[in-house]
Amino acid sequence: MAARRRRLRKRTRSQVQGWGIVTALAAAVWLAGNWATLWPILLTVFTTSTVGAAGWMLWRAHHRAVGQDRQWRAQEEAKARELSMTEVDALSWQDFERYVADLCRRDGCSGVVVSGRSGDLGADVVGYLADGRKLVIQCKKYAPQRSVSSHDMQKFVGTARPEHGADVALFVTTCRSFTRDAQGLALRQDIAAVHRDLLGAWVKGAHLETLIPLNGRGNGTTRRAPA
Template identity: 35%
Template sequence: MINADHTLAPADPWHPRAVRASVPAPRRWRARVPILSVAGFRLFVWPSRCRGAGGSQGLREVQMARRRTARRVGRRSGGDGVMWALVVLVVAVPLMNAMVGFVRASAGWLLVSTLVAAVVAVGVALLLARRARRRRDHFLQANARLETIDQMNGEQFEHLVAALLRRDGFRKVRVTGRAGDGGVDVVGVAPDGRVFAVQCKRWSSNVGSPHVRNLLGALAHAYSGHTGLLVTSSGYTSAALREGQGAGLAMLDRRDLAEWALGIPLPDLLSPPASERMSA
């Protein structure tokens, strides 16, 4: 028997070569290729069914068709962008003209509204400042006696000193309330522009020279350029007075604190007596 390829087939039908010759070649499946997608629907083609003699030629034609479709979609997208830009321009120009016309027509009304809002804001600010001042004065009146001050803890005494500074016209007064700052508890700017660094000691015993040196060290480093003030509810040792006065440190003892709490301004307490000014 002669095979299709002009070879001699074996006489035995169960011969392996005869079995292989009788089995049909497996069908080669070719993947379908999408070439167009419209409104969620896709158009697929099979390369083996495209025009041309072979599947590779058909695949190339499919690819070219997809490129042409992509170019058309791109041109359509660009046209849509220009169209939307024109729509926005057509809508925005009349709106802008309407807004400009409204502002011109109601310029007086807007000016009056702005002035009224400014007056209201200033009034509220003054009211809040007055309320804060009243609250501060009440606090100072309630703690103007040394017997009341002696019942305070350290934090309460620091806030009392800060309130006294605000009463005397100091600005930007704040209680630091932090450790490792050389013992400075309150800072503030005096009416004459000097920046004060205050150390508060609500003690029953006298303050010694180590604490004076501690404040002087802070003024030389962390608080350089500040004017030092040491306030205590007790007194100072003789060594502390010599060291502090020798360094030009302002120091208020128990008697000075009582006068300050009763209403004598701090600048009057820090100024030297008239006898010392005359002798100088």
């Protein structure tokens, strides 16, 4: 019985091999007879595949290079902002307020006044944008590792518009962040929360008008200041 099965398997393999040889020969004969028609098609397919593969590889390389360049630029810009901020860090809080006022004047604000005293109810710098809107700025000269608290933001919210009639209110600080509660309050009350990174961009030449729609995370506010 076992010998019969072995003979059967051997016969089956022989048949399969035989049919394979016949099929290969038939294909070879058919190709030989139709080669004049087939070779342009095969050449086109080969060329298209080669060009497509080369294009895909070039796209991948370009995409990778663009990503690396973007990352490098972001790192260099961050280094440049931080280098400029070391000079800002060396200012006293009074000089910091005057420096922020100078940035406003640089960007076309008029009638810019610095309070320079305690009891100013959050209006450290007051001026007017080029379109006539009143600008009120609270300046906080904090260490970089600190965060602006919700209490700080509440006091500014309570005075910027009710007391000073601000059309545009900025909270500018040298520290890196606002607490979550302070951030949320700034968004709800349409306060532009300018933390260290945004301030660094301002120092490096970003226009004040580009900072107004931003909050402390660099995202757009839920609404814009009235025109």
